[in-house]
Amino acid sequence: MTLEQKQSKRLTMAQIAKEAGVSITTVSKVLNQLPGVGAQTRARIQAMIEQHDYVQNHAARHLRKGQSGLIDLVIMRLEGGYDLGIMHGVQEALEESGHRLVVFATHEDEAVERRWLRRIQDQSTDGVLLLLPYERIGIAEMLMAQNIPVVAIGDRNEPTTNYPTIGSTIWLGGYTATEYLISLGHRRIGIIAGPLHLTTTRARLAGYREALERAGIPVDPALICEGNYFLGDGIKQANALLDLEDPPTAIFAGNDAQAAGVYQVLYQRQVRIPDEMSVVGFDDVMYTAQMPPPLTTIHQPLAEMGKMAANMLLRLIGGQTLESNRVELSTSLVIRDSCAPPRTGPLLNR
């Protein structure tokens, strides 16, 4: 696909959206026969598409195949073990296919995301992997509207998307971690969630609730904290939980970075892990086994997720269809040394 072809195609998509007074996403949904568009709007757009003689340029997608040899990975920030674990698997898959991996971090800046999007339209790419839970400018939809294959990895805002995604069984992870703490005798279990607008955060929380309810333990809203998935949120929320009149005996962190923050607070307050406080993480990034004490956590198969995402993308690039638009790999509990039965006496506020 030449640049000219790309641009004429882009203009046509934009024209339809503009004429119909809808977003490009809506046009894309209609083109791909996906739900989420009212019947009247759908009919109007379809008429316009026929009028414009617009057809999805499948041939162009095939033409692009192997032309640049580049796969673009867009991530939030160059930090932490989660993204690196996934990149590891992506590279493994691309080494086999012979593609080169272009990496770009948006630093959660919408202006930077838009700039990247403008650039990618003028540059050659075979396809894009998105590791961007928070992006709100509709990158995936805009790429799809230009027939650039895209696969998204990990946390998402919405439960369903009109582009392929790969994740893990987050609900089960939330359930398993909580059930394990209950099995040790804990009844007051604090949870530090991620941002509640993420479906995956809500899934984790639902798993936590399910385990409590099955054990007949009432859910105490005071034990549920919201934060971002950063270490600083772990610090803030662990302090909040410890400052409760009736603090928890165990803390289930939303990810391992938050758990590291919890560790720091417990160290500062001289609360011993696991004797005085049990801690469970989420992700099982590289450093968790080396934390003092080694962290019990929910394993996400990060490398496998990255590898599968890359392979899904390569199949789309090759013009193949995917069996499923959504794939979830299994989470599992990794028991290390950060959990123990609760102390019989109450935890002193420190």
Next chain:
Amino acid sequence: MTLEQKQSKRLTMAQIAKEAGVSITTVSKVLNQLPGVGAQTRARIQAMIEQHDYVQNHAARHLRKGQSGLIDLVIMRLEGGYDLGIMHGVQEALEESGHRLVVFATHEDEAVERRWLRRIQDQSTDGVLLLLPYERIGIAEMLMAQNIPVVAIGDRNEPTTNYPTIGSTIWLGGYTATEYLISLGHRRIGIIAGPLHLTTTRARLAGYREALERAGIPVDPALICEGNYFLGDGIKQANALLDLEDPPTAIFAGNDAQAAGVYQVLYQRQVRIPDEMSVVGFDDVMYTAQMPPPLTTIHQPLAEMGKMAANMLLRLIGGQTLESNRVELSTSLVIRDSCAPPRTGPLLNR
């Protein structure tokens, strides 16, 4: 530069090396009028070069300028804060220039390095950043032999190279950390070095020795450990140091990952930081401020190093010359909470 030009050029370089019975590196040194080649060999190669009418293809380098818009970064592994810190700066510089960053990790596998090198010869790149202290197959020389601009970052095997490098004042870092521990009253200071074949490891060790000698403290070889720059090495060597009959009162780790390993050992042996053992790291990666207790460490300006390396590379791509083939940015001591005066009584073996 077309692929054909590249290949004919590569063949010519290889032919000269083959006919002269020397390495491509040697030919490159002669071409670039660099030392390290005997007078006789030099004369012989120069004669051959004239015979072959070989000229360095500066025009081709200019032709390549901006053609691919890609900069390749080759790193050892997708792990840890050091590489990410540098990548952060590289991306910042490339965002300004509009280049895309291609990332490849070799996992310290020579076969993978060779495969990458073969591929990069058939693919387009504007230049290469090498973050590969351990590579022994001569990647930089081979890239230079093909007029692909290259800049190397960080630890190196050799003190001088015939390609541009950027690093930091490692000797000063070793000196400053040791001097600080001495100022607190420590006289038995263990050091966990990196691999001794790296110039940068030896520089760090020389700084350590210098500080001890200035303070009139004899250097005890039992306190000097060698390891790789991984967490596991920190664990192994910290155990070795604590098992000494006369263990140190402070440990100066070769990098922050090793320091995290030292922390783990001290936690397991219930040796309190800093009351019973002081610890200093090296690098100042992102997580050091959050370690329990926050780690005192030698700051390397990683992002600045990455940014400067990228800018040096962009200047080479633009056909400009660099003022210096070697740039070192300053290290500095960051004092946090992991150091204190030594206990008066001896440390019990635990």
